[in-house]
Amino acid sequence: MNKHKKLALGIVFDALGYIPFIDIVWAPLSAYLMTKLYPGKKGKIAAAISFIEEAMPFLDIIPTFTLMWLYTYVFSSEKEIIIEVS
Numbered sequence: 001m002n003k004h005k006k007l008a009l010g011i012v013f014d015a016l017g018y019i020p021f022i023d024i025v026w027a028p029l030s031a032y033l034m035t036k037l038y039p040g041k042k043g044k045i046a047a048a049i050s051f052i053e054e055a056m057p058f059l060d061i062i063p064t065f066t067l068m069w070l071y072t073y074v075f076s077s078e079k080e081i082i083i084e085v086s
Contacts, residue, residue: 014065
């Protein structure tokens with residue numbers, strides 16, 4: 001999945017987190033989705049943060065998916081290498 005699709009999905013997932021009264025379902029689902037979007041150690045750490053953020057009252061305003069995207073593609077020194085095969 002390219003980085004632009006991940007950003008679009010992240011924005012949608014962050015918006016879903018703003019819906020009141022679905023936190024009990026959304027917290028574990030957001031953690032699972034975070035691990036699928038960002039595999040590896042960073043994804044697991046982000047998933048734990050996402051779960052806590054969604055499960056705790058009044059922390060829903062933090063755009064965890066968007067922040068993870070920014071960390072991965074803007075601020076991290078590791079860059080994604082895309083190889084296209086014709």
